[in-house]
Amino acid sequence: MSNMQERRGQVIQGVTGDWEVVVGLEVHAQVASNAKLFSGAPTTFGAGPNENVSLVDAAMPGMLPVINQFCVEQAIRTGLGINAKINLKSVFDRKNYFYPDLPAGYQISQYKDPIVGEGVVTVDLADGQSVDIGIERLHLEQDAGKSTHEGDHSLVDLNRAGVALMEIVSKPDIRSSEEAAAYLQKLRAILRYLGTCDGNMEEGSLRADVNVSVRKSGDPFGTRCEIKNVNSIRFVAAAIDYEARRQVDLIEDGGEVDQETRLFDPNTGKTRTMRSKEDAHDYRYFPDPDLLPLEFDQSVVDEIARNLPELPDQKKARFIEELGLSAYDAGVLVSEKETADFFEEAAAGRDPKIVANWTTGELFAALNKSGQSLSDCNVSAKQLGALIDLIADDTISGRIAKDVFEIMFEKGGNPAEIVEERGLKQVTDTSEIEAIVDQVIANNPDKAAEVKTKPKAIGWFVGQVMQASGGKANPKAVNEILKRKLES
């Protein structure tokens, strides 16, 4: 683990001293695939109830599962993306329990022998530290259907039943809610870069079970509680904060943490008991006799590895080394695939640092302010690039560019057209600028005299001239002319 020694975990202050938070995450990521894990039924989101259901999904008598090879490849791809060991032989097991949205009475999952073993995800924190979070395993399993309870009856929708999930289990390496959020963000970015999961938490494509325990520094792990099915990164952090505090208070009041399953209520920000350890199911796992062990050659893994896309860490390194970006900017730009793609498109053939500044500066600020995401904002990468070109070729000044950007962001449109329509073109005609300069000097003789002794005072004149030109004067030309006229 890099930086583990110096690492500052989250500290919960109790009456008996400081407590350390220990967190492990089990992330359920829906595999991006057109068909389900063991049936040919489609996975399209938003279909009518029970439209995406095959005989296999409904567990009709005599129906048998057949593995979807594409989902297997997606799992391998993801395993490689989290630097994990790929197991050339893995086994599908049945996890047995009764529930109406689980038609067969068992879920096909992987228990003892998962397709992916140990790996690691490096997470960047806000203070510039980076920590390695160990991955315990990744396995493939089926999703269940959805039950809806209405008055005296319940409805079952099997559209999700049998959809492929990857369960990605971290080691208990996370020491704060911030790290948990950063880990989840990083994992989601990796999945999106790989194209193995769309990472859409609102649609349930990514959900997390959060294991939380507390201990005094140096003590062995405390008893953990599992908070089930948390469906946003913010809620994960909130659930950890609440749960850690609850456990510390409980222990310090002389109580004991019960190993149990809990639920997080986003409305109250609290967790509550869902199922105690005594009520835990005995899932009676055993190898599914309908499926042979899943085996493939190393060449399959090698082929997938060869075609792996550039991942966030690699991209960040390239942005720093080849494009000369700061580590911070590079980190921010690669954190979402969408952002990185936007930046790279805008930066093509331009000064990357300037494009990075515009992207992380003006664009991010505008997005934050409006609450929009990159995909639904008015400014395209091409348009931002074109705007930067207008600065580079002196068509407009940087200050005017900010106004143009604001218009682009608010109303949309091409920067060149906006500049043209609104007459924002920079004045580069020196005679025109000279006339303004002369006028400003004539109006302020005292200030002009001051420049002789205090050369810095020239800045005041630059401002006056720019203002008089309506911001359109080329600042370089203004500077040169002022220097010539005032310093000689």
Next chain:
Amino acid sequence: MSNLTDLTMAEARDGLRAKDFSAVDLTKAHLEAIEGAGALNCFVTNTPDLALERAAQSDNRIGSGESGSMEGMPIAVKDLFCTRDVQTTASSHILQGFTPTYESTVSQNLIDDGAIMLGKTNLDEFAMGSSNETSYFEPVVNPWRREGDDTPLVPGGSSGGSSASVAARLCVGATGTDTGGSIRQPAAFTGIVGVKPTYGRCSRWGIVAFASSLDQAGPMTRTVRDAAIMLGSMASYDPKDSTSIDRDVPNYEAELGKDVRGLKIGIPTEYRVDGMDPEIEKLWSSGADWLRDAGAEIVDISLPHTKYALPAYYIIAPAEASSNLARYDGVKYGLRVSESDDDITELYEKTRAEGFGTEVKRRVLIGTYVLSAGYYDAYYIKAQKVRSLIAQDFTNVFDKVDAILTPTTPSAAFGIGDRTDDPISMYLNDVFTVTVNLAGLPGISIPAGLDANGLPLGLQLIGRAFDEQTLFRLGSVVEQAAAFKASPVNWWSAAS
């Protein structure tokens, strides 16, 4: 035309080709026989209209020279195979009224080759039983009776309706499934031929699952040749069954009459169990003599882990069954028992309490127990290790021999009700057959003689994986040497 039902499949095929009779004639003759055999209780569902419709189509194909390998053959289908638009019950109350929208791969293969389904045969509930007495639809009665004794006997199980209907000449052949002996034991009890093919030879798709790692479909017929013809149709590679094996289906019929000289036949010491019926033992040595006379070499072999097979089987099969039967919960199809104010748990409990019979419940409980936390290693894992050792026993001896000869069952058919109070004595019926399922090998039971009471007894040949050919070749020798021509005296027409 009353003798049309006495024809073997091969004879009926010749008669149809020669246009001695039509497929409709042949089907009608068998439908009449079925009508007169109600006392045997072979069928859960009769499909005479569908049969006649298909027979007419069959005659059209014969007329235009497009006959398939099973063209016009009136067969019965064990009610464990899902059949499109025809009720499929597994002889369980919980599936009563269930009508699939799909056809199992095996029954579809038979349809594609021209076979005509007469109806769905009775079986032990979910194929769990060795006597057909666990059926929700009442036991099947063996057409055979002891000489001078009208005690009703069991037809064996679980494919009891299939075995009885073939023996009673209600069909020319029937499908069975064999998880621990469910084809071979009833075949032996009714004096017919039954083949349990290599695991993966016939698709399991569309067959109601009992124990997935052991279940295998196979033919039940009156002659070895008929079994070869029918297996050729049933077997196929099926991408819809992940345990199906992609291998060409050989011409099994072509094996019949081929030389067996030089083939080595193993006689396993461990099958000579204590207190073995002397008649069975005598038949077994006759079988060895017949094969020796035909030029095969008889070799004593050892399968040392045989004695652990039955206990291992009765852990693995119930374990898988407990999970396979979880889907019958009253939510989606079949029986539902619930009061309006019941919650989901009460619905499950009432439906399964009423829907499953005693033997099924016993096995679901055993299976649930052996998979439970704390017991899994001691039972399930240990049984799997035993299973590997048993398979290894066979691998070792198949270096030295080409096939193995054993009795099919430790006794002839017994009386209905004789063993229902003692599950263990019932389970012992499978003692010679379960090893074959545990090892995934092919086995064939051939009627080889009658006991002192005039009841049929069978001999079993076990082969290497995917070497059904050798079994047909040797089976044909045993069949000819045994010259088993006996058939049950028809008492049931008068009784029906």
